[in-house]
Amino acid sequence: MDVPNAETVDLPNGPTQVAWRRSSRARRVSLRIDPRDGTVVVTLPNRAGRNAGVALLMTHADWVADRLAALPSAVRFADGATVPFLGRPHRIRHLPAARGVAWCDGDEICVTGRAEFLPRRLADFLRAEALRRLRAAALAKAALIGMIPKRITVKDTRSRWGSCAADGSIAFSWRLVMAPEFVQDYVAAHEVAHLRHMDHGPRFWALVERLTPHTGAAVPWLRGEGVRLLRVG
Numbered sequence: 001m002d003v004p005n006a007e008t009v010d011l012p013n014g015p016t017q018v019a020w021r022r023s024s025r026a027r028r029v030s031l032r033i034d035p036r037d038g039t040v041v042v043t044l045p046n047r048a049g050r051n052a053g054v055a056l057l058m059t060h061a062d063w064v065a066d067r068l069a070a071l072p073s074a075v076r077f078a079d080g081a082t083v084p085f086l087g088r089p090h091r092i093r094h095l096p097a098a099r100g101v102a103w104c105d106g107d108e109i110c111v112t113g114r115a116e117f118l119p120r121r122l123a124d125f126l127r128a129e130a131l132r133r134l135r136a137a138a139l140a141k142a143a144l145i146g147m148i149p150k151r152i153t154v155k156d157t158r159s160r161w162g163s164c165a166a167d168g169s170i171a172f173s174w175r176l177v178m179a180p181e182f183v184q185d186y187v188a189a190h191e192v193a194h195l196r197h198m199d200h201g202p203r204f205w206a207l208v209e210r211l212t213p214h215t216g217a218a219v220p221w222l223r224g225e226g227v228r229l230l231r232v233g
């Protein structure tokens with residue numbers, strides 16, 4: 001029996017957006033919240049059907065409601081909304097007739113073109129800025145230890161700010177462009193250190209210390225403020 005990808009399920013606390021995921025590796029039905037859009041993601045092992053997922057949702061309805069209520073308020077890309085950029089609030093300003101596409105001007109981010117394209121154009125601008133900045137930081141740090149990342153990309157990940165694959169490819173969450181630069185510096189150092197050490201052992205952390213002075217400030221910042229970045233866009 002198969003399930004739809006997503007649907008609205010009537011839980012005791014109200015209609016709730018649910019995304020169904022099939023997993024051949026999962027051994028039991030499980031729930032998690034995707035903070036990006038406030039969806040409840042239900043993972044079903046191969047043998048479990050939608051009914052098993054709904055049953056788990058029903059018994060955890062209060063947990064789901066509490067977790068959703070605890071999410072920071074969502075910020076949508078629209079004229080007049082405020083989004084963080086490099087750790088500081090910036091107001092989105094729609095300039096329909098201006099030349100160019102999108103740019104940062106003081107404490108504003110200006111976006112041109114038709115209103116319906118504003119979210120896409122702003123997202124593209126932020127992703128490009130994220131790649132430019134994180135790439136420069138990662139390349140500079142890798143050069144310090146005589147390494148060159150195979151590839152550097154940005155993604156939209158739910159739970160990880162960066163990753164480093166065994167082949168030397170590094171990926172960052174584009175959302176880091178909204179974080180202060182010291183946080184970007186730390187995440188770049190963290191992933192570059194994985195080019196040498198794939199674990200999180202003492203030698204890894206000693207190398208991170210060599211590559212950035214910001215670990216002590218950035219780790220708690222991401223733990224406390226990171227979820228806000230997931231609620232934007």
Ligand SMILES: [Zn+2]
Pocket residue numbers: 190194200
């Ligand atoms: Zn790591």
